[in-house]
Amino acid sequence: MESRLDRIKKQLHSQSYKLTPQREATVRVLLEHEEDHLSAEDVYLLVKEKSPEIGLATVYRTLELLTELKVVDKINFGDGVSRYDLRTEGAEHFHHHLVCLECGAVDEIQEDLLGDVEKIVEERWNFKIKDHRLTFHGICHRCHEKAES
Amino acid sequence: MESRLDRIKKQLHSQSYKLTPQREATVRVLLEHEEDHLSAEDVYLLVKEKSPEIGLATVYRTLELLTELKVVDKINFGDGVSRYDLRTEGAEHFHHHLVCLECGAVDEIQEDLLGDVEKIVEERWNFKIKDHRLTFHGICHRCHEKAES
DNA sequence: TTTCTTGCAAAGAGTTTGCAGCTTC
DNA sequence: GAAGCTGCAAACTCTTTGCAAGAAA
Numbered sequence: 001m002e003s004r005l006d007r008i009k010k011q012l013h014s015q016s017y018k019l020t021p022q023r024e025a026t027v028r029v030l031l032e033h034e035e036d037h038l039s040a041e042d043v044y045l046l047v048k049e050k051s052p053e054i055g056l057a058t059v060y061r062t063l064e065l066l067t068e069l070k071v072v073d074k075i076n077f078g079d080g081v082s083r084y085d086l087r088t089e090g091a092e093h094f095h096h097h098l099v100c101l102e103c104g105a106v107d108e109i110q111e112d113l114l115g116d117v118e119k120i121v122e123e124r125w126n127f128k129i130k131d132h133r134l135t136f137h138g139i140c141h142r143c144h145e146k147a148e149s
Numbered sequence: 150m151e152s153r154l155d156r157i158k159k160q161l162h163s164q165s166y167k168l169t170p171q172r173e174a175t176v177r178v179l180l181e182h183e184e185d186h187l188s189a190e191d192v193y194l195l196v197k198e199k200s201p202e203i204g205l206a207t208v209y210r211t212l213e214l215l216t217e218l219k220v221v222d223k224i225n226f227g228d229g230v231s232r233y234d235l236r237t238e239g240a241e242h243f244h245h246h247l248v249c250l251e252c253g254a255v256d257e258i259q260e261d262l263l264g265d266v267e268k269i270v271e272e273r274w275n276f277k278i279k280d281h282r283l284t285f286h287g288i289c290h291r292c293h294e295k296a297e298s
Numbered sequence: 299t300t301t302c303t304t305g306c307a308a309a310g311a312g313t314t315t316g317c318a319g320c321t322t323c
Numbered sequence: 324g325a326a327g328c329t330g331c332a333a334a335c336t337c338t339t340t341g342c343a344a345g346a347a348a
Contacts, residue, residue, distance in 0.1 A: 020327090040313080057330070061329085080311075080312075113270075114266065117262050129286070132286065134281070134284075136276065139279070166303095167302060167303070171304070204304065205306095205338090206338090206339075206340085229313085303344105303346070304344085305343100305344090306341105307341095308340085310338080315333085318329105318331100320329070
């Protein structure tokens, strides 16, 4: 059974990038925190727990590399920090986000939802879509329920 | 006939903010470049052409203020700079963007397009939507046509 | 007058880069 | 052994803040 880590390793190798312990540690952290939306600093601190000798610059360089390889997506919720989000394997489209204005939580929507909209945009604006970013800002279900009780 | 500038002035006054020449000059620049997606630095340089004594910090403070008043929206296309986009008057929803990966142009879509999607998200995720950000990355119609010729 | 606002310069935050040394293949 | 990678520190970019002087109501 080939793990996700293995596949990412292969992808690195196939583009003749070396698989260093630092890179592996970084990928592991990303896999272990798939649900989260970690900043470079977050990733750095988590990697440091297990590999204390790693440098912040290496984490930045690794994240940049993984972004290039489309293993992760670099996203920005407007708070001045870039966040890195593992791509869902096999997913054709980048997933969407729900950002709660109250508690700051970020939930993911894996469903596509934009199929029809994309068709309209491609036809009406003659724009060839390669990727998208969709984020809703509002009140999440948890804060919603809390407010009602 | 009340101009758009007048209405923005009133809005400032109604929240007991003072209307300084610097703020007026900044708003004017935004109105004159409604189609563009100016960064703070861009706005600063444009304001400076007519009011050379203005400081960059004032522009940042004014843009922050206008964002608070929902006169402009602060957006981020992932290039490390915040951009400021005048809200379409009367529009209930924030418009969408088409970012061309080839020439870097940013076009706007004023149509809503997300009505159905929002309904689904609100119902299925029990998420109260307050705002959204939708950006498509791809090839714009100009580059498209250029490539074909 | 009193409060708000400005410009400047300095500080801050996040990210990138140069470089010498070390690792991977 | 050559090419690539790393950690460190310094540099850089964008943005925010402290403060004394100035302007608006």
